Amino acid sequence: MTAPRLSDAALAGLPASVAKPAYDRAQVKKGIVHLGIGAFHRAHMAVCTEHALAAGDLRWGILGASLRSPDTRDALNPQDGLYTVAVKGPEGTRLQTVGAIAKVLVAPEDPDALIAAMAAPDVRIVSLTVTEKGYCHDPATRRLKEDHADVVHDLENPHAPRSAPGFIVAALHRRRAAGVPAFTVLSCDNLPSNGKTVRNVVTRLAALRDAAFGRWVEENVAFPCTMVDRIVPATTDADRAAVAAALGVTDAWPVTAEPFTQWVIEDAFPMGRPDWAAAGAVFSAEVDAYEAMKLRLLNGAHSTLAYLGFLAGRETVADAMKDEGLARLVRGLMDEEVTPTLAVPEGADLDAYKDSLIERFRNPELRHRTWQIAMDGTQKLPQRLLGTARDRLAACGAIDRIALGVAAWMRYVTGTDETGAPIDVRDPLADELKRLTAAAGRDPERIVAALAGIEQVFGTDLPKDPRFTGPVTAALRSLFEKGAQETVRIAARL
Ligand code: CS2
Numbered sequence: 199m200t201a202p203r204l205s206d207a208a209l210a211g212l213p214a215s216v217a218k219p220a221y222d223r224a225q226v227k228k229g230i231v232h233l234g235i236g237a238f239h240r241a242h243m244a245v246c247t248e249h250a251l252a253a254g255d256l257r258w259g260i261l262g263a264s265l266r267s268p269d270t271r272d273a274l275n276p277q278d279g280l281y282t283v284a285v286k287g288p289e290g291t292r293l294q295t296v297g298a299i300a301k302v303l304v305a306p307e308d309p310d311a312l313i314a315a316m317a318a319p320d321v322r323i324v325s326l327t328v329t330e331k332g333y334c335h336d337p338a339t340r341r342l343k344e345d346h347a348d349v350v351h352d353l354e355n356p357h358a359p360r361s362a363p364g365f366i367v368a369a370l371h372r373r374r375a376a377g378v379p380a381f382t383v384l385s386c387d388n389l390p391s392n393g394k395t396v397r398n399v400v401t402r403l404a405a406l407r408d409a410a411f412g413r414w415v416e417e418n419v420a421f422p423c424t425m426v427d428r429i430v431p432a433t434t435d436a437d438r439a440a441v442a443a444a445l446g447v448t449d450a451w452p453v454t455a456e457p458f459t460q461w462v463i464e465d466a467f468p469m470g471r472p473d474w475a476a477a478g479a480v481f482s483a484e485v486d487a488y489e490a491m492k493l494r495l496l497n498g499a500h501s502t503l504a505y506l507g508f509l510a511g512r513e514t515v516a517d518a519m520k521d522e523g524l525a526r527l528v529r530g531l532m533d534e535e536v537t538p539t540l541a542v543p544e545g546a547d548l549d550a551y552k553d554s555l556i557e558r559f560r561n562p563e564l565r566h567r568t569w570q571i572a573m574d575g576t577q578k579l580p581q582r583l584l585g586t587a588r589d590r591l592a593a594c595g596a597i598d599r600i601a602l603g604v605a606a607w608m609r610y611v612t613g614t615d616e617t618g619a620p621i622d623v624r625d626p627l628a629d630e631l632k633r634l635t636a637a638a639g640r641d642p643e644r645i646v647a648a649l650a651g652i653e654q655v656f657g658t659d660l661p662k663d664p665r666f667t668g669p670v671t672a673a674l675r676s677l678f679e680k681g682a683q684e685t686v687r688i689a690a691r692l
Pocket of ligand 1: 572
């Protein structure tokens with residue numbers, strides 16, 4: 199017999215060890231619409247918002263929206279929006295059932311319902327975790343990609359958009375027409391100056407629709423920047439089974455996360471906001487510095503570990519960290535090549551931060567697959583590794599480890615692993631990557647010339663700079679000739 203499903207009615211029966219909503223969910227208003235209601239949001243912003251609700255400010259319930267698949271809606275709506283966060287650390291697993299999400303909509307099924315929900319006067323914040331590619335921007339310039347298929351579609355169908363910027367523009371248009379003040383747009387994706395990037399794309403899209411409306415958006419909408427951090431691997435069936443066993447009821451889609459969580463936010467919310475600081479979020483005027491520190495140290499190391507680890511046959515980040523060479527390489531990357539490029543936010547302790555990153559990557563309780571992090575490399579490399587490379591080159595510094603990370607991405611997107619098996623390369627530019635690498639064969643120079651020629655990723659400067667292409671080509675040659683593990687061993691000087 200299958201266990202009954204998690205629901206409001208089941209909350210009272212959950213074991214006392216499970217934290218659960220300590221407020222009357224029926225009284226909660228929907229003050230936030232969140233676009234891209236994936237595992238990360240549910241383990242991060244929704245948990246902070248839960249805290250604010252529990253403290254008695256019931257204006258901030260979350261209406262979630264999926265822009266593509268119905269899976270999250272199908273899992274969460276039958277359980278009254280409830281789900282469980284399993285926090286996995288060395289001291290074991292802590293469970294919290296979260297009630298902050300009232301309901302989930304599936305945008306493509308009824309775009310107008312989502313626009314109407316976003317236009318409701320109670321909604322003061324529209325937040326997003328739509329991943330890097332969801333901004334329809336050019337990662338190298340951070341501007342709207344006006345020939346992006348979704349942008350073209352959304353301009354032709356402003357009332358039935360497809361993209362996150364398209365929905366934001368449609369809802370702001372409706373609010374303006376109804377005399378309802380604009381909501382604040384809160385990007386929670388791993389992009390540098392994410393607020394500025396989303397401002398760029400939304401104001402441009404609005405202006406393309408109508409110039410006067412574009413100016414209104416520019417003058418009336420706040421786009422605070424944020425730095426978000428929590429490692430949240432994809433949920434597995436084993437996680438589902440463990441959570442169900444602990445709860446005594448089935449949760450169709452729990453999320454797992456590490457104990458660490460950090461959120462740094464620029465305090466620009468003219469329409470108000472929950473007291474996220476009480477839940478540990480930090481309001482700061484230095485978000486850009488925090489963001490660069492996190493993207494270059496954590497995510498730069500993560501992507502490097504993901505490509506090299508995957509090629510070396512390591513399934514998870516924790517497995518990859520067991521390779522002494524890889525562990526030394528990423529620490530060297532952080533200390534020697536990233537740190538000199540950073541402006542350290544006031545009060546931040548870089549050494550302690552880097553130590554904690556190594557410890558977090560080693561967390562044996564998390565099964566964070568290298569393949570998962572390897573996804574969407576074209577959208578991630580610019581802010582994770584290439585910006586650092588540029589700053590190093592400008593200062594005449596060495597970039598050997600960065601070059602190895604970039605070369606590992608190139609080796610990975612050739613689509614065949616070291617045993618000759620195919621790699622499932624997921625990337626918005628996957629077709630182009632396939633075409634370019636197939637034409638270049640296994641010749642490192644040709645591969646580097648072809649891939650570094652993708653201007654929206656590498657810009658126009660890096661492909662012309664032999665101080666960049668030289669070390670990347672050398673590293674790629676070694677990856678082909680010696681394999682990832684040996685290349686890393688040599689690079690880590692073991
Ligand atoms: C990871 C991030 O999947 C990835 O690309 O690097 O999701 C990472 O786990 C988070 O940014 C941690 O805050």
